[in-house]
Amino acid sequence: MKTKKFNNKQIIIRSLSQKDLKQAKKLQTFINALIKENVQIKINKKKSLKEELNWLKEHLEKIKKRKAVFLVAEHNNEIVGSTGINLQRGKKEHVGEFGIGIHKDYRRIGLGGCLMSEIINLAKKQLKPRPKIIRLSVFITNKSAISLYKKMGFKIVAKIPKQFNHKGKLIDEIIMIKEL
Numbered sequence: 001m002k003t004k005k006f007n008n009k010q011i012i013i014r015s016l017s018q019k020d021l022k023q024a025k026k027l028q029t030f031i032n033a034l035i036k037e038n039v040q041i042k043i044n045k046k047k048s049l050k051e052e053l054n055w056l057k058e059h060l061e062k063i064k065k066r067k068a069v070f071l072v073a074e075h076n077n078e079i080v081g082s083t084g085i086n087l088q089r090g091k092k093e094h095v096g097e098f099g100i101g102i103h104k105d106y107r108r109i110g111l112g113g114c115l116m117s118e119i120i121n122l123a124k125k126q127l128k129p130r131p132k133i134i135r136l137s138v139f140i141t142n143k144s145a146i147s148l149y150k151k152m153g154f155k156i157v158a159k160i161p162k163q164f165n166h167k168g169k170l171i172d173e174i175i176m177i178k179e180l
């Protein structure tokens with residue numbers, strides 16, 4: 001667990017743990033706020049508490065088996081950001097799939113960049129096997145995310161047309177990778 005100051009806000013950055021099973025509502029509230037805002041992420045349906053609990057159980061199991069790492073950022077006892085890397089399976093086991101989301105009131109203060117560096121470092125230390133490539137998928141229209149990923153050393157390697165149906169429009173998907 002770490003505490004860091006962003007724009008005068010003391011934010012806790014910690015790994016997901018068993019104790020989150022008892023406070024699944026906090027994670028549910030955070031995810032559902034992003035979905036309500038209709039940000040450019042794949043999920044489009046709000047999560048029920050049961051779904052959130054199931055996701056948490058599965059994810060904690062993956063973390064225990066060293067196949068995933070996940071960090072949350074907390075402020076005033078609320079989750080304000082999250083990020084994770086999941087190892088792929090079989091012949092793709094050397095590839096870690098990355099994801100991130102920051103609550104709208106906590107953007108542009110350096111939290112996303114910080115969480116990204118932290119999760120990549122954690123993945124290098126904890127995942128078995130150690131990932132050789134971090135891969136992510138992003139809407140071509142998500143300029144802020146693409147800018148952050150480029151800054152973190154990710155390169156665009158593919159564009160797949162019309163993969164996301166967002167607000168009634170078909171948006172191209174961009175695949176970016178970073179070799180570790």
Ligand SMILES: CC(C)(COP(=O)(O)OP(=O)(O)OC[C@H]1O[C@@H](n2cnc3c(N)ncnc32)[C@H](O)[C@@H]1OP(=O)(O)O)[C@@H](O)C(=O)NCCC(=O)NCCS
Nearest residue numbers: 039100101102107108109110111112113138144145147148
């Ligand atoms: C994309 C996202 C994770 C960025 O997080 P953040 O905490 O705001 O990012 P930071 O404050 O660390 O900014 C780091 C860099 O990202 C880029 N960036 C972030 N927001 C930006 C914006 N609104 N416009 C342009 N660039 C932006 C910039 O390069 C920035 O560096 P700078 O501040 O030196 O210009 C955040 O906007 C978010 O969660 N959005 C909604 C969910 C989402 O899109 N997730 C990604 C799905 S692939």
